[in-house]
Amino acid sequence: MLGSQRRTGRSSGNRRPPPSRHDEQDSVDLPPYEPPKCPLTDDIKRQLKELSTSRINDTYEKHTAESTKLLSTTVYAINERVTHRKRTAxxxxERAAKRKHSNDDAEGDDEGAAAERAEGAVQELEGEVSELATLIEEAMRGALDMQAALEDEKSVLRDLPDMVADRQRIALELAQQDREADEGDPEPPEVSGVPIFNVFDEARDAKAAEYDKLPPYEKYARNNSYIDFKQSWHEGLYENPDDIPLPDATKWFDRDGRPRLETRKDERQGGADADEEDGDEDDEIQIAREKRSFRCPLTLSVMREPYTCRLCKHSFEKDSIMEYLGGGNGRGRVAKCPEAGCHVEAMTAQDLYFDEALLRRIKRAEQAEREAAERSSDQEDEDEEEGSMDASHVSRASARRRVKAEPGGDDEDQADDDGSV
Structure with missing residues (x-):
């Protein structure tokens, strides 16, 4: 009951197979279900309400929340891997093209062929990642459906005692009316208890039907976990995700409710090669480009554990901002955002969250910087090697010229000697 999924076509594949005849023989024969004979007592009502806050529900909720985080991390990782491979290719x-125009044409041809093979491998990888990312997005929506089903189920469990009592009262009133009409007996009739399972199933089915009627924008695009997922998807596609804005949430699904999955665009053109369907969008429906600093405004150092304020999106190093707010126990003081020019006047520790996406971008920028330094060092070594080779060629050419000049000089000296005799 607590682990039930939305009753959709996809959930049918997860149904438990029917027990075998051997299992049926070994199982204990249970008596048929009998509805309660009496109304629910106060103690039973309390126990029913406690089911909505049971440890089983908490564990299930924790696992689904962790699943959404892992899916966001995974979609970033696979998209970023393609981005890194494309950059390396x-x-x-480019290096092969430079060598081809240098003196070593043979080595340049070999590197050019290797570069073409690498480019083909990247294109193949990009196609595989695109299919995998599509499956991950579908799994993300499935996890959010499970979370919504759990919330609805908890709501039904909280209200179940009152719903059963209402059913009992209505049944009693109807029976009383029938008794008075038939016999005129004013005595209250005996009414059997209301089947609790039936009330629960009906209420849960009504909640599920109400959820299924919601458009995808209401189900997913306004969900913080799905927003983080789309942001992670976007950041994995580009080396500089700030240069190309994330499409507005209203454009994440088409008119038929199908997801519009973002594809890699040309960063040099700022995403100018977008799909024609998206090309007619106004500037207002795209999130404004934002340049976020990787340095904490309090320490002026690159953040290693960034915490971002939900109110203004400014980020800080955890230790420094917690010290600024008066401690990391969640009971710090209320203070103004320390970022210069920020309008937030009342920030607390509860307004901060660990910004995993920002930490990924920091690590990615540092990796790109290290790779750039390595390429610069390799280029310097190549330039020194080419310079040494050029100097060697010049030295050998000078030696050849000296060798050619020496025989002529001997003849002239010999002629002078002959003339003197």
Whole structure:
């Protein structure tokens, strides 16, 4: 009951197979279900309400929340892997082109062929990642459906005692009316208890039907977990995700409710090669480009454990902002955002959250910086090697010229000697 999914076509594949005849023989024969004979007592009502806050529900909720985080991390990782491979392939192709125009044409041809093979491998990887990312997005929506089903189920459990009592009261009133009409007996009739399972199933089915009627924008695009998922998807596609804005949430699904999955665009053109369907969008329906600093405004150092304020989206190093707010126990003081020019006047520790996406971008920028330094060092070594080779060629050419000049000089000296005799 607590682990039930939305009753959709996809959930049918997860149904438990029917027990075998052997299992049926070994199982204990249970008596048929009998509805309660009496109304629910106060103690039973309390126990029913406690089911909505049971440890089983808490564990299920924790696991689904962790699943959404893992899916966001995974979609970033696979998209970023393709981005990294494409960048490396482009750098290798550029280096091969430079070598081809240098003196070592044979080595340049070999590197050019290797660069072409690498480019083909990247294209193949990109296709596989696109299919995998599509499955991850579908799994993300499925996890959010499970969360919504759990919330609805908890709501039904909280209200179940009152719903059963209402059913009992209505049944009693109807029976009383029938008794008075038939016999005129004013005595209250005996009414059997209301089947609790039936009330629960009906209420849960009504909640599920209400949820299914919601458009995808209401189900997912306004959900913080799905927003983080789309942001992670976007950041994995580009080296500089701030240069290309994330499409507005109203454009994440088409008119038929199908997800519009973002594809990699040309960063040099700011995403100018977008799909024609998206090309007619106004500037207002895209999130404004934002340049976020990787340095904490309090320590002026690159953040290693960034915490971002939900109210203003400014980020800080955890230790420094907790010290600024008066401690990391969640009971710090209320203070103004320390970012210069920020309008937030009342920030507390509860307004901060660990910004995993920002930490990924920091690590990614540092990796790109290290790779750039390595390429610069390799280029310097190549330049020194080419310079040494050029100097060697010049030295050998000078030696050849000296060798050619020496025989002529001997003849002239010999002629002078002959003339003197």
């Amino acid at each position: 482009a750098q290798n192709a």
